[in-house]
Amino acid sequence: ETWRYAFEEAMTDVQGVYAQKFKEEVEANTDHEIQLFPFGTLGESADIMEQAQAGILQFVDQSPGFTGALIPEAQVFFVPYLLPQDHETLVDFFRTSVAINEMFPELYAQQGLELLKMFPEGEVCMTTQEPVHSPADLNEVKVRVMTNPLLVESYRAFGATPTPLPWGEVYGALQTGIIQGQENPTFWIESTKMYEVSPVITCIGHNNFTTATMANKDFFDGLSEEDQQAIQNAADAAFDHIVEYQKGLHEESLEKIREAGGEDVQINILSEEERQPFMEAATDVEEEFIGMTGESGQQILDQMKEDLAQAQGG
Amino acid sequence: MSQHHDESQLQSQTDTTAVDDITTGTYKSDLPGFLGTIDTAISRVESVLLAAGVLLLAANTIANVVGRFVFQQSIFFSEELNRILIILITFAGISYAARHGRHIRMSALYDALPSALRKPLMIVIALITAVFMLGLAWYSAQYIMTLYGRGRVLPSLQIPVWIIYLWAPVGFFMTGLQYILTAIKNMLEKDIYLSTNVLEGYDDEEIEI
Amino acid sequence: MAITIFSIMIVLLLLGFPMMIPLIIGAFVGFYSLFGGMGQLETMVQQMMAGIRPASLIAVPMFIFAADIMTRGQSAGRLINLVMSFVGHMRGGLAVSTAAACTMFGAVSGSTQATVVAIGSPLRPRMLKAGYNDSFILALIVNASDIAFLIPPSIGMIIYGVISNTSIAELFIAGVGPGILILILFSIYSWIYAVRNRVPTEEKASWGERLSAMQKALWPLGFPVIIIGGIYGGVFSPTEAAAACVLYAIFLEMVVFRELDMKGLYDTAKSTGLITAVVFILVAAGAAFSWVISFAQIPQQILAGIGIDQMGQIGVLVVISIAFFIGCMFVDPIVVILVLVPIFAPVVNAVGLDPVLVGTIITLQVAIGSATPPFGCDIFTAIAVFKRPYMDVVRGTPPFILILLCVSAALIFFPQIALFLRDLAFR
Ligand code: NA
Ligand code: NA
Numbered sequence: 001e002t003w004r005y006a007f008e009e010a011m012t013d014v015q016g017v018y019a020q021k022f023k024e025e026v027e028a029n030t031d032h033e034i035q036l037f038p039f040g041t042l043g044e045s046a047d048i049m050e051q052a053q054a055g056i057l058q059f060v061d062q063s064p065g066f067t068g069a070l071i072p073e074a075q076v077f078f079v080p081y082l083l084p085q086d087h088e089t090l091v092d093f094f095r096t097s098v099a100i101n102e103m104f105p106e107l108y109a110q111q112g113l114e115l116l117k118m119f120p121e122g123e124v125c126m127t128t129q130e131p132v133h134s135p136a137d138l139n140e141v142k143v144r145v146m147t148n149p150l151l152v153e154s155y156r157a158f159g160a161t162p163t164p165l166p167w168g169e170v171y172g173a174l175q176t177g178i179i180q181g182q183e184n185p186t187f188w189i190e191s192t193k194m195y196e197v198s199p200v201i202t203c204i205g206h207n208n209f210t211t212a213t214m215a216n217k218d219f220f221d222g223l224s225e226e227d228q229q230a231i232q233n234a235a236d237a238a239f240d241h242i243v244e245y246q247k248g249l250h251e252e253s254l255e256k257i258r259e260a261g262g263e264d265v266q267i268n269i270l271s272e273e274e275r276q277p278f279m280e281a282a283t284d285v286e287e288e289f290i291g292m293t294g295e296s297g298q299q300i301l302d303q304m305k306e307d308l309a310q311a312q313g314g
Numbered sequence: 315m316s317q318h319h320d321e322s323q324l325q326s327q328t329d330t331t332a333v334d335d336i337t338t339g340t341y342k343s344d345l346p347g348f349l350g351t352i353d354t355a356i357s358r359v360e361s362v363l364l365a366a367g368v369l370l371l372a373a374n375t376i377a378n379v380v381g382r383f384v385f386q387q388s389i390f391f392s393e394e395l396n397r398i399l400i401i402l403i404t405f406a407g408i409s410y411a412a413r414h415g416r417h418i419r420m421s422a423l424y425d426a427l428p429s430a431l432r433k434p435l436m437i438v439i440a441l442i443t444a445v446f447m448l449g450l451a452w453y454s455a456q457y458i459m460t461l462y463g464r465g466r467v468l469p470s471l472q473i474p475v476w477i478i479y480l481w482a483p484v485g486f487f488m489t490g491l492q493y494i495l496t497a498i499k500n501m502l503e504k505d506i507y508l509s510t511n512v513l514e515g516y517d518d519e520e521i522e523i
Numbered sequence: 524m525a526i527t528i529f530s531i532m533i534v535l536l537l538l539g540f541p542m543m544i545p546l547i548i549g550a551f552v553g554f555y556s557l558f559g560g561m562g563q564l565e566t567m568v569q570q571m572m573a574g575i576r577p578a579s580l581i582a583v584p585m586f587i588f589a590a591d592i593m594t595r596g597q598s599a600g601r602l603i604n605l606v607m608s609f610v611g612h613m614r615g616g617l618a619v620s621t622a623a624a625c626t627m628f629g630a631v632s633g634s635t636q637a638t639v640v641a642i643g644s645p646l647r648p649r650m651l652k653a654g655y656n657d658s659f660i661l662a663l664i665v666n667a668s669d670i671a672f673l674i675p676p677s678i679g680m681i682i683y684g685v686i687s688n689t690s691i692a693e694l695f696i697a698g699v700g701p702g703i704l705i706l707i708l709f710s711i712y713s714w715i716y717a718v719r720n721r722v723p724t725e726e727k728a729s730w731g732e733r734l735s736a737m738q739k740a741l742w743p744l745g746f747p748v749i750i751i752g753g754i755y756g757g758v759f760s761p762t763e764a765a766a767a768c769v770l771y772a773i774f775l776e777m778v779v780f781r782e783l784d785m786k787g788l789y790d791t792a793k794s795t796g797l798i799t800a801v802v803f804i805l806v807a808a809g810a811a812f813s814w815v816i817s818f819a820q821i822p823q824q825i826l827a828g829i830g831i832d833q834m835g836q837i838g839v840l841v842v843i844s845i846a847f848f849i850g851c852m853f854v855d856p857i858v859v860i861l862v863l864v865p866i867f868a869p870v871v872n873a874v875g876l877d878p879v880l881v882g883t884i885i886t887l888q889v890a891i892g893s894a895t896p897p898f899g900c901d902i903f904t905a906i907a908v909f910k911r912p913y914m915d916v917v918r919g920t921p922p923f924i925l926i927l928l929c930v931s932a933a934l935i936f937f938p939q940i941a942l943f944l945r946d947l948a949f950r
Binding site for chain 3: 443
C-alpha cells in the first residue's frame with residue numbers, strides 16, 4: 001500500500017529531513033511505501049491537517065503553533081521560556097515530558113489524530129537592523145510575526161511592535177523598511193538569507209520551534225499490530241536522527257551566516273542577565289494563554305513547567 | 315427587451331476588467347409574479363454585498379496602513395477580515411455574474427456555430443453548469459458541517475472557521491438556480507439567452523469571422 | 524488520467540462553457556478517479572477555499588477598483604494628453620504616444636483588457652483621422668496593451684506571485700525593464716511604419732500647451748509615485764499600495780476633479796466586486812485542479828516525459844515560454860497561470876531558476892499569447908470594443924508579435940533586462 005505524508009517545509013529543511021528518515025525506516029521494515037509531499041504541494045498547514053483528518057493523507061507534520069487553531073492547548077509552545085535553552089536538556093525534555101508524551105496524545109486523539117512524535121526544529125532568534133540587548137531596544141521596532149495571538153503578545157511584551165505580513169513579502173519589506181525585524185529558527189534565517197536585509201541576529205532563548213508528526217487515527221487503529229509498532233519505531237528512529245542532525249546545526253547555521261554576511265552581520269547571544277527582562281515579560285503571555293484555554297490550558301502549562309524543572313534538575 | 319441588447323455588447327467576451335456600465339442599471343427579474351419579486355430582491359441583496367464588500371476591503375486595508383504609520387499598531391485581524399470579505403464578494407458575485415451572463419467564457423468557436431446549434435448547446439452548457447454548481451453547494455455545505463464538528467477557529471479573531479464559509483453553499487446554490495432558469499428560458503423562448511435576462515451578445519452583421 | 528482530464532477540459536473550453544466549469548470538472552474527475560467515488564469532494568471544496576485565501580490576492584480587486592474609478596473619471600484622459608503634447612508631432616508620433624499611453628496606463632491599471640478600452644477608445648479615432656491604417660492601429664493597441672501586463676501593477680503577476688509564493692514587490696519591479704524595452708521597439712517600428720506609409724505629422728504642441736498638459740496630469744501622476752515609490756520606499760506592501768491607490772483615486776475623482784459622486788462610487792464598487800468574483804472563482808477552481816495535479820504527481824510524469832531535467836536553465840525557460848505562449852493563444856491568461864505554474868514549479872526549483880525571472884517571462888508570454896490569433900482574448904476584447912471584424916484586428920499583428928518574441932528571447936538569454944532593477948532595489 002502507498003501511504004501519503006505531507007509536511008510544512010521543503011525537503012531539505014528539518015521537517016523534510018525527519019520525513020525522509022521516517023519514510024526510509026517504514027519502507028525498510030514494512031511492505032508499504034510512503035509518498036512525501038513537501039510544503040505547498042497539497043496546500044498550507046491548515047489544509048494538510050484537514051486532509052489528514054479526512055483520511056486522504058495518512059501522515060502529516062503540523063507544528064503545534066498552527067494546531068492551536070484546532071487544539072488551543074497546543075499553543076503552549078508559543079509561551080516563551082517553557083523549553084530548555086540547552087540542546088542536551090532539550091532532547092531530554094522531549095523524551096521525558098509528561099505533557100508531551102501523555103497529555104497531548106489524548107488531546108490529539110479527540111481530533112481523530114494519533115500523535116506520533118513532537119520534536120524541536122531549532123532555536124528561534126530574531127533578526128533586526130539595530131542591536132537588541134533589552135526590551136527598550138525594541139521600542140518602535142516593527143517585527144514580523146506569524147498571525148498568532150500568543151506570538152503577538154510575546155513581542156508586545158518584549159517591547160516591539162508586532163506586525164503581520166505574508167511570508168513571501170518579508171524579505172522585500174525588510175529591504176524597503178516596512179518592517180525592521182522578524183523571527184525564525186536559525187537554519188531558516190540562513191537558508192532564506194534574512195541576514196542580508198536584517199543583519200543583527202539576536203538569540204534570547206525564548207523558544208525552540210516545535211513541530212509534531214501524527215497519523216490519521218482511524219487509519220492507524222486499523223493497522224496490524226506489527227505495522228503500528230513499525231511506525232512507532234520509525235518515528236523514534238527519525239527523532240534520534242533529527243536530534244543528531246540538529247546537534248550543532250544552530251551553531252553551524254550561525255557560522256554560515258557569519259561567513260556569507262561578512263562585516264555587516266552581528267550575532268548576539270544574550271547573557272542570562274540580559275535575558276532576565278525578556279523572561280519576566282513571559283508572564284503576560286502565560287496569562288493570555290490561560291485566558292484562551294482555561295482550565296485545561298492551565299494544567300498543560302503547569303505540567304510543562306514541572307517537566308522543565310525535571311529536565312533541568314536531571 | 316431592447317435595453318438587453320445594448321447591455322450584452324461586451325458580455326460574451328473574455329474581458330475581465332473592461333470598463334462597463336452593465337451593473338449600473340437596476341436589475342428587474344424576468345420571472346413571473348412572486349418568483350420575480352424574490353429574484354429581484356436577491357439580486358438587490360447580492361449587489362449591495364458586492365459593493366459593500368469591495369468598499370470595506372479598501373477601508374480595512376487602508377486602516378491597517380494608517381494604523382501602522384500613525385499609531386504604530388497593526389490591526390491583527392485585518393487579514394482575516396479581508397479573507398471573510400473576499401469569500402463574501404466571490405460567492406455573492408458568482409450568482410450575480412450568472413444572473414447577468416458575465417462569467418468568463420471562450421466564445422469564439424461557439425459564436426461561429428449556426429444558431430440552430432447554438433441554442434441546444436447553450437441549454438446543455440447551462441444545465442451541466444447548474445449540475446456542478448448545485449453539487450458544489452451540497453459538498454460545501456458538507457464541508458461546513460465537518461468544520462463545525464472539528465471546531466477550528468481563526469487565529470486572531472478566534473471565531474469558528476465554518477462561519478466564514480457560510481456564503482459558499484448559498485452562492486453555489488443561487489448560481490446553479492440561475493443556470494437552470496437560463497436553460498428553461500432558452501427552451502421556452504425563440505432567442506438565445508446567456509442568462510435569464512441577457513440576450514446573446516453578437517450582432518452578426520458587424521462581426522464576420 | 525492526466526490526458527483524459529486535459530482533453531475533457533479543452534473540449535469544454537472550446538464549446539464555450541463558462542471557464543470555471545472546465546476547471547471544476549477537471550478537478551472533479553481527478554477527485555473521482557483518485558478516490559474511487561465522491562467520498563472526498565469536501566477536500567475539493569477545501570482547496571477552492573484555500574485558493575482565494577492568500578492575503579496578497581486583495582491587491583487584485585483593489586487595483587481593478589482604482590483603475591475603474593480612474594477610467595470613469597478624468598485621470599486616464601489627462602495622462603494621454605500629457606504624452607501627446609510631447610511626442611505627438613514626431614514622425615509616427617501619434618502611434619508612439621499610443622504605445623506610451625499604454626505604458627503609463629499600464630502603470631496604474633492591472634490588466635491588458637482595461638488598457639485596450641481606456642487607451643484604444645479615445646486614441647483610435649485620432650489615429651484614423653491622421654491617416655494610419657486601421658489594421659495597424661488595432662494591432663498596435665492590442666499589442667501595446669501587453670506592456671500593461673509588465674508595468675506594475677499587474678494582475679497576472681499578482682496571481683503568479685500568490686501561487687508560486689514569490690514576492691510580488693520583486694515581480695513588479697522586474698517587469699519594468701522589459702516593459703520599457705518593448706515600448707522602445709514598438710516606437711521604432713511605428714516610426715518605420717510612418718515613414719514608409721508617409722503618414723503626415725501632427726502639429727507640434729507649444730511649450731505653453733505642454734506645461735498646461737503637465738499641470739493637468741500632475742495629480743494622476745501620483746499613481747505611479749504611490750505604487751513604485753510606496754512599495755520601494757518602504758511605505759507599503761503591494762497589497763497596501765493597491766488600497767492606497769483606491770484611496771487616492773477616490774480623492775482625485777470625487778474631491779479634486781468632482782467627476783464621481785457617491786452613486787458612481789457605489790456602482791464602481793459593485794462592478795469591481797463582480798469582476799473580482801468572476802476572476803476569483805477561477806482562482807478557486809484552479810486551486811482545486813492543481814491540488815489534483817500535485818496529488819497524482821502529474822508534473823513529475825509530464826516533465827520526466829519530455830526529459831526536462833536534462834535541459835538546463837535555458838532549456839527549461841524555453842519550454843516554459845512555449846507552453847505559456849501556446850496556452851494563452853487559446854485560454855484566458857489567468858486560467859493558464861493557474862494550471863501551468865504548479866506543473867512547472869518543481870522543475871523551476873530543481874534547476875535553480877530565479878522565480879522572479881520565471882514570473883517575468885511567464886507574464887510576457889501570457890501577454891503575447893493573449894494578443895495572438897486564433898483565440899487570444901485581447902483580440903476579442905478589441906472586436907467587441909471597436910466593433911471590427913476578426914480579420915481586421917488580426918491582420919496587422921505579425922510585426923508586433925515578432926518584436927515581442929524577440930524580447931522574450933532576449934529576456935531568456937539576458938535575464939538582467941528584468942533583474943537589473945530588481946537587484947538594484949532588493950539585493
Ligand atoms: Na499594469
Ligand atoms: Na495582451
